[in-house]
Amino acid sequence: MAQVEIFMPKLGESVMEATITKWLVQEGDMIDLEQSIVEIATDKVDSEVPSPEKGRLVKKIFAEGDVVKIGTAFALVETDVSVVASSPEVSAPAAPVVMEAPAPAAIPFVPAAETSVASFGSDARFYSPLVKNIAQKEQISAEELAHIPGTGSEGRVTKQDILQYLEGGRKAAPSVAAPPTAPPVVPPTPAAPPTPAPSAAPTAAPKPPIVLGGEDTIVEMDRMRKMIAAHMVMSKQTSPHVTSYVEADVTHMVKWRERVKNDYEKKHGEKITFTPIILEAVARAIREFPGVNASVDGDRVVLRGRVNIGMAAALPTGNLIVPVIKDADQMNLLGLTRKVNDLANRARNNKLDPDDISGGTYTVTNVGTFGNVMGTPIINQPQVAILAVGAIRKKPAVLETSEGDVIAIRHMMFLSHSYDHRVVDGALGGRFVKRVAEILESFDPNRPI
Numbered sequence: 001m002a003q004v005e006i007f008m009p010k011l012g013e014s015v016m017e018a019t020i021t022k023w024l025v026q027e028g029d030m031i032d033l034e035q036s037i038v039e040i041a042t043d044k045v046d047s048e049v050p051s052p053e054k055g056r057l058v059k060k061i062f063a064e065g066d067v068v069k070i071g072t073a074f075a076l077v078e079t080d081v082s083v084v085a086s087s088p089e090v091s092a093p094a095a096p097v098v099m100e101a102p103a104p105a106a107i108p109f110v111p112a113a114e115t116s117v118a119s120f121g122s123d124a125r126f127y128s129p130l131v132k133n134i135a136q137k138e139q140i141s142a143e144e145l146a147h148i149p150g151t152g153s154e155g156r157v158t159k160q161d162i163l164q165y166l167e168g169g170r171k172a173a174p175s176v177a178a179p180p181t182a183p184p185v186v187p188p189t190p191a192a193p194p195t196p197a198p199s200a201a202p203t204a205a206p207k208p209p210i211v212l213g214g215e216d217t218i219v220e221m222d223r224m225r226k227m228i229a230a231h232m233v234m235s236k237q238t239s240p241h242v243t244s245y246v247e248a249d250v251t252h253m254v255k256w257r258e259r260v261k262n263d264y265e266k267k268h269g270e271k272i273t274f275t276p277i278i279l280e281a282v283a284r285a286i287r288e289f290p291g292v293n294a295s296v297d298g299d300r301v302v303l304r305g306r307v308n309i310g311m312a313a314a315l316p317t318g319n320l321i322v323p324v325i326k327d328a329d330q331m332n333l334l335g336l337t338r339k340v341n342d343l344a345n346r347a348r349n350n351k352l353d354p355d356d357i358s359g360g361t362y363t364v365t366n367v368g369t370f371g372n373v374m375g376t377p378i379i380n381q382p383q384v385a386i387l388a389v390g391a392i393r394k395k396p397a398v399l400e401t402s403e404g405d406v407i408a409i410r411h412m413m414f415l416s417h418s419y420d421h422r423v424v425d426g427a428l429g430g431r432f433v434k435r436v437a438e439i440l441e442s443f444d445p446n447r448p449i
Contacts (some may be wrong), residue, residue: 002080004053005073010040011354017069018042020062021158029057037075040068055079065131111412118401122187128434134162138220163311167222223317229391235381239296239420243376244430246415252445253277254411260449268334275311275366276336281439282364283307283329289432292385292424293361301423310360310380312338313347314369317428322380323347324360367416368392374414384424387433390414413440 011018022039025031036048043087059076070073135145140162150157212218221229257272264272286293286307295302307329319444323343328336346352348434362383367375368391375388390413397410418434 001076003058004055004079006037006039006049006051006053006075006077007073007330008068008070009049011040011047011069013215015042015070015354017067019049019067019159020074021065022063023060025057026059027060031055031057031077042354051077053077053079071079075146079353083341101175108276130318130358131162134159137187138162138166146265162439166220169219189344222317222319225319228320232378235378237277238381239379239384240423241303241376241379241418242424242426242429243416243418243435244426245374246430246433248383249397249410250413250415250440250443251411252441253440256443256445256447264449266425268337270334270337270341272333272337272341274335275339277443278362278440279309279311279325279328279336279340279437281332281334282309282362282387283331284439285432285435286362287329288435289428290430292419294384294423295361295382295419295421296384304361305359307360308359310345310357310363312363312365313344316348317348321347321352321357322360323352324358326359362386364389368413374416376416377417377418380421384420384422385429385432386418387436388416388418390416 008018019042020038023033023037025037030053031037031051033052033054034050036340037051038339040047040049054144055077057075058078060074060077062068062074090288093240122189127384131145131214134140145162148161150155150161191333212339231415233421253274257274261272264270286309290303293304293307295304303394308326309328310324312322313380323346325331325336325339325343343352344358346356360380360383362379363380363386365375365377365386366389368378368389371391373390373393374448375390377386392411392413393411394409395411396407399406399408415437417429419429
């Protein structure tokens with residue numbers, strides 16, 4: 001009879017810890033191999049952790065609401081208990097379990113901040129370390145936190161409760177509100193901005209003061225927006241961005257999809273959009289120009305062996321997430337269509353797993369969804385390039401024919417390719433996006449479905 005520790009698994013790039021939101025089994029319960037035993041939440045996604053062992057759960061090392069580091073044991077399972085299932089001795093572990101104190105929640109890409117958790121007074125409700133951390137970072141007082149409706153067990157305030165409260169427009173409590181004699185204002189603007197020391201780095205320059213007016217409204221960023229903001233600033237500070245543009249004639253692609261979309265759905269049970277067709281072209285071009293499928297590690301360039309294409313997707317909250325299609329170059333159009341539809345649906349319903357948003361080597365974003373004809377996308381670090389796809393519009397274009405040039409109405413689309421000029425020169429970045437356009441322009445209008 002052996003006792004096995006269950007460890008918090010790796011949950012994706014930059015995720016170092018997770019919060020236990022709900023235990024799905026109780027101490028003494030029998031569990032099967034791969035049975036989900038606990039629900040967890042990170043700053044990126046919520047998911048369940050399956051058991052790698054079959055046996056009896058004899059110890060919960062951490063309780064609901066605790067923050068657990070990746071690689072830390074959070075449960076103890078006794079295996080080979082079928083013969084002694086009714087023995088009372090298995091109700092406790094044979095040896096004392098050394099518990100590692102949970103660390104406060106970390107926010108990927110967010111600059112370091114005060115990590116201690118503030119005391120929340122005599123409020124009788126239980127608050128998890130993650131909720132306390134969010135409250136502290138958002139400067140929510142104990143009185144204000146006590147008035148947030150909770151949907152958890154016994155009225156507990158969950159991560160989702162406090163995030164929805166912040167997104168919905170918080171009501172400031174007296175302990176954190178501005179003086180009642182005047183509308184919310186910023187601290188008095190100094191007569192002259194402080195001059196940074198000569199040795200100060202450019203990032204240490206003072207921020208311009210914001211003067212609030214009586215008609216202004218303050219909207220607090222949610223945690224995902226803060227992470228996106230920090231990640232975008234980091235990317236611009238890390239990589240010198242250059243953007244190349246190409247206009248592609250995608251008439252064949254548009255007419256083919258219009259002709260086959262109904263039959264395609266009947267045959268395969270999947271709706272086909274332009275996204276998988278474009279991703280297919282990008283994957284082909286990456287194989288021809290592997291230099292854009294890379295990362296920078298100091299003075300070294302890491303050429304990625306796999307083509308894992310991230311597709312930026314807008315969430316109902318207005319935030320952005322980038323699910324990843326692994327080995328996109330190994331899939332046919334049907335495989336890409338199914339994967340695109342699956343990831344897009346799960347992204348909209350907040351059902352993505354940590355693995356779904358990790359491991360990307362190149363990113364495509366569709367600014368055409370919002371009617372934009374082109375854009376200057378910011379590189380998704382640690383990648384070195386990103387492609388923005390613009391809106392498809394009918395435009396007059398010059399066509400070369402055997403009888404001379406003619407003007408015709410064509411479906412045209414801009415491709416905007418941003419790349420890290422440290423390792424991707426204009427020749428490589430420009431040739432790559434031109435090749436993507438050529439593949440799309442040569443789309444076979446008689447392609448079978």
